[in-house]
Amino acid sequence: MTTTSTTAPTAAPDAPPAEQAGLFRDLYVDGAWRPGGDGGRFDVLDPADGRPITGFAIATEQDCDDAVAAAAAALPSWSATAPRVRSEILRRAWEILTAESDVLAAIMVRENGKSWADAKAEAGYATEFFRWFAEEAVRIPGDWRLSPAGDKRIVVTHRPIGVALLITPWNFPAAMATRKLAPALAAGCTTVLKPARETPLTAAYLVDVLERAGVPRGVVNLVTPVPTGPAVARMLAADAVRKLSFTGSTEVGRELLKTCADRVVNASMELGGNAPLIVLPGADLDQAVEGAFLAKMRNGGSACTSANRFYVHASLHDEFVSRMVERLEAVRTGPGLDRENTLGALVSTGERDKVARLVDTAVEEGAEVRIGGTPSGEGAFYPPTLLTGVRHGSTVNVTEIFGPVTAVVEFDDVEQAVAQANDSEYGLIAYVFGEERAAMQVATRLDAGMVAVNRGVVSDPAAPFGGTKQSGLGREGASEGILEFLETQYIAVSA
Ligand code: NAD
Helix, strand or coil: CCCCCCCCCCCCCCCHHHHHHHHHHCEEEECCCEEECCCCCEEEEECCCCCEEECCCCCCCHHHHHHHHHHHHHHHHHHCCCCHHHHHHHHHHHHHHHCCHHHHHHHHHHHCCCCCCHHHHCCCCHHHHHHHHHHHHHHHEEEEEEEECCCCEEEEEEEEEEEEEEEECCCCCCHHHHHHHHHHHCCCCCCEECCCCCHHHHHHHHHHHHHHCCCCCCCCEEECCCCHHHHHHHHHCCCCEEEEEEEEHHHHHHHHHHHHHHHEEEEECCCCCCEEEEEEECCCCCHHHHHHHHHHHHHHHCCCEEEEEEEEEEHHHHHHHHHHHHHHHHEEEECCCCCCCCCCCCHHHHHHHHHHHHHHHHHCCCCCEEEECCCCCCCCCCCCCCCCCCCCHHHHCCCCCCCCCEEEEECCCCCHHHHCCCCEEEEEEEECCCCCHHHHHHHCCCCCCCEECCCCCCCCCCCCCCCECEECCEEECCCHHHHHHHEEEEEEECC
């Protein structure tokens, strides 16, 4: 029997934002906060110094079963709740988060390590999903028309799929959660959220916001099982669960798709990327360097959209490299709570070491380090790094780097650059810089779910986010985002 905690960890807007992180340390099941059934906790670490921030409750099998049961019990009334009512709850969540943006940012800085500017940018992006889907909740499409033979009316409606399991990664702990929670709730689904082990505090804070916004009991549940795999498999085996929305690595996504196959659970997958960035001959270098810097350094390079493979035309290569190096020299690396720092820590020393190994391997394979390349000091920091002389197909070129490392391949022939950009198992996003007509021609030939032309950032709650090939299935955001949580129903009515 699991006990519920007596005090809900409601945000205390008067307390310094950085101290709020430790308030959110319990599971949320059936409208109540509770420690895990066996009282166990895992440490949530501050990547800037490696010290524990707090111990977060470990969800037992029973906690996970209770969460699924609570979501199933809440489904009939939530799915029958008027769209306007669902919409207004989401709108209130947007209002609360807008007012408490510093709290959200500070929690992310503490447990994820990102810079203050990255955390504030994510807070804004994450918050907008609530406003966008508050607006979509009241615009769920349908159709009513006469069949070609004239014998019946074809009525098309959309119904909420049911209980949705939402699994999120650590790199955007707020936005990846709101990008799922907001459309799921707008569609009338009930949810069980399973955040990454590195960043549960952000997820728990978001649940607190939703509770304050008026989300009814059982509609949102939060569990953090350790280990994750068996608990997720168990939840996916539950009859009530009809949807999996996953954001994370391609490796884990593939395994989850296999598990979903057992019960034909509807799955949306936002997976890894290895984004090419092409600088065409004739590109405006000011624009290209600014865009390339953003595409690489946003979120310290820990982004599925991060530009990884830089293909730069020989005519611009040297100038591009020297300007990028200048731009990277101006980056200030250090803990995110110091708002002057523009590059924070990676999420863990393990991630930092992975990036360091990748750079060492690149050098062994012939690349030259033009800046950075050696981690120093305490914490999970890795310096901004630029490599030239990288070969297409080398280890750093085929691996999702997930850190502040720019790896430049020089090219002579545009056809070859397009072929190399497409030569990847991933297809999430690509970037092209060049004279507009030439850039658009290249953009339409790139096998990617998203292409940025002469800009370094594409993410927008109003735009469909998602990839081709092994970068995923489905789209988040835009009007497509809510359809991922709806089933199409056709009703035939005699004319
Ligand atoms: P990850 O795949 O290791 O973990 C993602 C989530 O899955 C976490 O909640 C984790 O606890 C859970 N998980 C891990 N093993 C599991 C298992 N066996 N069964 C069920 N769940 C399991 O990814 P990560 O390291 O947290 O995040 C980085 C990855 O996420 C990168 O590959 C990045 O490209 C990708 N990502 C993709 C998008 C996108 O929208 N396409 C956005 C952000 C991150």
